[in-house]
Amino acid sequence: MENGNEDFKDQVIVVTGGTRGIGAGLSKAFLEKGAIVYATYAGNDEKANAFKSSMGSLGERLQLRKFDVSKKDEVEAFWTGITNEREQIHVLVNNAGIRQDNILASLDEESWDRVMDINLKGTYLMSQGAVLHMMRKRFGRIINMSSIGGKLGLPGQSNYAASKAGQMAMAKTLSKEVGKRGITVNCVMPGFIETELISDLPEEQIKEYKSQVPLKRFGQTEEVAHAVLFLASEKAGYITGTSLEIAGGL
Numbered sequence: 001m002e003n004g005n006e007d008f009k010d011q012v013i014v015v016t017g018g019t020r021g022i023g024a025g026l027s028k029a030f031l032e033k034g035a036i037v038y039a040t041y042a043g044n045d046e047k048a049n050a051f052k053s054s055m056g057s058l059g060e061r062l063q064l065r066k067f068d069v070s071k072k073d074e075v076e077a078f079w080t081g082i083t084n085e086r087e088q089i090h091v092l093v094n095n096a097g098i099r100q101d102n103i104l105a106s107l108d109e110e111s112w113d114r115v116m117d118i119n120l121k122g123t124y125l126m127s128q129g130a131v132l133h134m135m136r137k138r139f140g141r142i143i144n145m146s147s148i149g150g151k152l153g154l155p156g157q158s159n160y161a162a163s164k165a166g167q168m169a170m171a172k173t174l175s176k177e178v179g180k181r182g183i184t185v186n187c188v189m190p191g192f193i194e195t196e197l198i199s200d201l202p203e204e205q206i207k208e209y210k211s212q213v214p215l216k217r218f219g220q221t222e223e224v225a226h227a228v229l230f231l232a233s234e235k236a237g238y239i240t241g242t243s244l245e246i247a248g249g250l
Contacts, residue, residue, distance in 0.1 A: 007233060009034030012086045016040045016069050016126055017096030019048040021195035022145065025221025026093055026228055027051075031058040033229065038063045038082060040096065069096045069122030079129035088137050091232045092130040094123040094167070095145040101156040112159045119163035123170060127185075131178055140183040141232045144171050148191040148247040164189075168243050175241035184240035186231050191247025192218040214249030 013030045017023040018039025027039045039062060041048045048066070052059045065081075067074040082089060097119045100111035127142055134140025149157055150164030168187050175185040192198060192209055198218075201209070210216060224246050230236055231244070 007033045007229070008090075011035045011090040012038070012082075012088060013091045013093070013232070014038045014040070014082070014089060014126075014130070015093045015095055016122065017042075018093075019051040019064065020044075022190065022193055022221050022224055023093075023095040024051055025225050026095060027062065028055065028058070029222070029225035029229055030091075030232075031055060031061055035091075036061045036063070036086075038065055040065045040067060040069065040078070042066070042068055042096070068118075069126055070117035072125055075122075075125040075129055079133065083133055088139075089130060089133055090139065091141040091143070092126060093143045093145065093228060093232075094126055096122050097145065097147075097163075099157070099160050101160065103156050104158045107159060115159040116163050116166075119160070120166045120170075123167050127170070127174060131174070131183065134183050135178065135181045138182040140178075140181075141236075142171070142174070142183065142185045143228055143231050144168070144185075144187045145228075146171075146187040146189045146243060148189045148245060148250050151189065151245075152250065171243070172241045179240055184231075184237065186236075186240060187243035188224065188227055188231065189243050189245045189247065190219065190224050191245070191250045193224060194218045194220055212250065213247070217248065219246060219248060 008030055013035045015023050015027050018027040019041045027037045030037050048064050052062050055062055065078055067078055098115055100115050123144055144167040146167040147164040149161045153161045171185045171187045227244055227246055
């Protein structure tokens with residue numbers, strides 16, 4: 001992605017979980033395209049501020065917002081604040097997500113609930129706020145960052161896979177509800193991408209996963225960002241209710 005290309009000049013983009021991992025890559029990509037980005041995060045002020053600083057002059061168009069996407073009152077406060085600041089919000093990327101892996105027989109209820117709350121309930125709450133705004137403007141792009149895990153069902157990830165499959169089902173339904181208002185809703189399904197979300201995997205497991213990928217490598221955040229920017233663009237106006245796999249052939 002080249003600096004100076006302003007496909008999203010002055011558009012307002014919201015990226016949940018937008019200061020780390022794939023989310024940071026997406027925030028950076030939109031900033032490079034001229035957008036004003038609101039990157040949300042849940043807890044780590046130091047890393048969020050370090051990310052903003054790392055953006056240099058691009059950081060002048062980066063707004064950080066700290067809240068829990070699974071908390072209705074916090075989400076509502078966010079949308080109230082941003083709609084008071086900006087005339088229009090053009091794109092929402094539901095990227096905030098966590099993993100708490102364990103085989104189902106040993107998976108505790110708290111781990112099930114927390115993953116579903118952040119990954120799926122957070123998508124519901126954030127999308128609801130975005131739709132109420134976008135419908136009035138008769139334009140919008142909502143992109144859910146799902147996962148190839150929602151299709152493949154990797155062992156030890158019943159909670160994560162269920163939440164990611166839920167994001168795809170939600171996008172399919174929501175796209176039918178809001179299409180007539182000029183809003184598209186799609187999913188992107190990354191496979192194994194080089195981020196901290198998979199950095200805790202044992203080395204042997206990483207080797208095993210890479211051996212399963214036909215391209216024999218993990219993806220880069222930039223490769224995911226290219227697809228997200230396309231789906232967020234006006235050029236993708238006739239694409240809705242679909243899920244795009246970026247998984248190296250898995």
